[in-house]
Amino acid sequence: MELPKAYDPKAHETEIYKLWESSGAFTPKIERGKKPFVIMMPPPNVTGKLHIGHAMVVTLEDILTRYHRMKGEPTLWLPGTDHAGIATQNVVEKELKKEGESKRDLGREKFVERVWEWKKKYGGEIIRQTRALGASCDWTHERFTLDKGLSEAVDEAFKRLYDKGLIYQGLRTVNWCPHCHSAISDDEVEYKKEKGKFYHIKYGPFTLATARPETKLGDTAVAVHPSDKKYKDMVGKKYKIPGVLGEFEIVVVADNAVDPKFGTGAVKVTPAHSLVDFEIAQRHGVPLKQVIDENGKMMENTGKYAGMTTKETREAVVEDMKKMGLIEKIDESYEHNIGVCYRCSGVIEPIPSKQWFVKMKPLTEKAKEAVKSGKIKILPKRFEKVYFHWLDNIRDWCISRQLWWGHRIPVWYCGEPKTKRMGFAESVAAQLFKGKIKTYRLRDHGFQSGDRVVFEHSGTRRVLGHGVMKEVIKTVVKDLPLEDKGHYATYAKREELIAAFKRHNPEKEIVNDSPAYIYHYEFIPAEKLSRRCGEIIISNEKPEKCPTCGNTELSRDEDVLDTWFSSALWPFSTLGWPSSAKATDGKPTDYEYFYPTTVLETGYDILFFWVAKMIMMGLELTDKPPFETVYLHGLVRDEHNRKMSKSLGNVLDPLEVTEKYGTDAVRMSLVVGATAGNDLAVGESKIKGYRNFSNKIWNISRFVLTNLENPKGKINNLLDEDKKDLERLDEVIEKVTKHLDSFQFSRAGELLYNYIWHEFADIIIEQSKDRLNSNNEKDKRAVQTKLLTILTASLKMLHPFIPFVTETIWQKIPTNMRDSNTLISAKWPGVE
């Protein structure tokens, strides 16, 4: 036996990985009747390189994978990468900026090409790093979220949800990131504490406070609590409020969302620029007036403030209000939360925008039931509560993004491409009917002969003829302050709308009971609409012609989908759903055999972004829970439990430390001490400790293997002490197995560490030395047998944790003394 004194990871790791891969051990064989073990690797973003958190993911999942593979289960661990919409687009944009170029200079097509180049570079880098970490995942199954098959799954999912009424397009006040120039979902907004000024202002008959005086320009109501006696007589009345742009009108509404004890108990309502205010407005039929645009600047309707940023406007408005004597007092240090974009940290400006949404409420029941019934188990269990709470308070999920990088929304328009604001006729119809409006058509200032509104309700398609619409619009528009400029704030009186509709459609029922409210709209030049009906067609490929009017000039929705939409499908889109959902040649497809998956392992920080959405989509689209167990790991922190950050300089680069101490040492450091849901402190000294452990195993093996002779056959004349040692080994095997079965990786790893170092090496091997040096051949062999038995079992148990050293040693064991050519394919101790 010629083994160097110290284990050198660099000398073996690459070679060992090649050995595994070429042995075919990573790719499972479909064995009917055997339940497979399946993990989908959370696809890392293609934004850059892996960090230490990824190393933890790889380690934990590799442990599960190797363990179950050794138990003889067909094991699939599917790797891949995520296109990561906003994140990647931002990174590439930044790169372009360095070159003095911009996204717009390039144009959509060229820009997307550029991002693909980036993906090829960094996607490959990520794959190389994943390999370096020893991941025994099946590269023949590698997927990228923008792969053809996965894109098809996205389109299919969109279509199915749309047809079921679970996806709709609507104008709502959404979280808008002016920097990313896109809407984002509620989950993507982070709240940051900030000290700011708090202005108490005179507001007609009210005094109220705000941190954002500039939004006063968009106020359309004042809300009070229904039980607040102070304002009882004012509810329902309208007031003229003096403002910096002259008087404006507000209506007083009573709403439970108002806290009567806070401040004066009266709140100004800015439906266009606050999600909460938008909801209040919807409940009470309050108009909506947009004053901030998509760039975070004031719109034309704000007179002298037009074009200013919100910050500049705030100062200017305050100055003007001071002059007018409208400011009562200013709190200088008021702490409030501001919403920022989780991708760019820019301040979120809520604005009304036409976006696509997933209706979440209908999806939550099944999602809750799956966890309540135990069909899906979340570890640690306390996160189930968090999960339920999230589902109970969910709002509809905004899935459209105004980006270029991602899955294009599979929607085609016959007529004007999607405008940012809802058309007037559409808004009118939306108020009259619950259901999705399919399309609209407008001609100039009103509705003309031949125009119509097509809408769907409860699966039936109805067409509102121009006569009805004309009447409706006439009724509504009569008192409207129409101007000649771009957009208008209008207020539709619900009763009038309904009356008009009933007059012309006496036999039809009005389904929507929600009050009317204001929409912005734009007039669309008549010529643009000629010979087009405004149909919406859900299709991935460009339809030949519009099925309704035969028009062949169809335009595609400009937006892409939220990256988490495709992530939500990951457990089954990666397996060929929907096209391979059924076998064609009698052999089970990947989807049939491997889905649903077994374990979903990921960080607790993406429970809402990803896990919950996968559960909802899985149940809705495949009718099955996508996995049985969710194991949530914690964050990797530095040795003093601080968050790793570049500014603190405490970031552990997995590549650097694996290079220095070996992959095994890094892996072990990321396992021991890591319990479900809890953060883990890792520093170099810890890694060093496990480097020493790798070396210890190396030397244990050196000792055992160099002392082997006449290794043939099994010798049974064991002493009582040997039997005791072997019984102890069985106990350790049983415990490690139990710990792994119950996801207690840390306990398993720790037990192995202590057992191998302080029992096997310190006691068993030390005690064996005299007997090995004696002349009693029989006893010598008994000891050798015992040591070899413990060594091979130990190597097997350690293998999932530290695959490289253990496999390297395994390769040095004479073939007639091991039960498999590779350790990766060896049988777990106690498994036949």
Place this chain on the structure above:
RNA sequence: GGGCGGUUAGCUCAACGGUAGAGCAUUUGGUUUACAUCCAAGGGGUUAAAGGUUCGAAUCCUUUACCGCCCACCA
């Protein structure tokens, strides 16, 4: 405001109703031919505080304090 986790040796954590443990750090001693990336021995804790349940509490209950996280957003 609501919820969750934590507080145990200098540091990072384990013990989950039965005499407080490990690793790192520290002290002392070791050139024992598997390993100095090692071995042996030692020091160090009224388990955040108070009260309760119990024969017995770090462990269960209550309250408090502090630290951290998540959700909500009070305008």
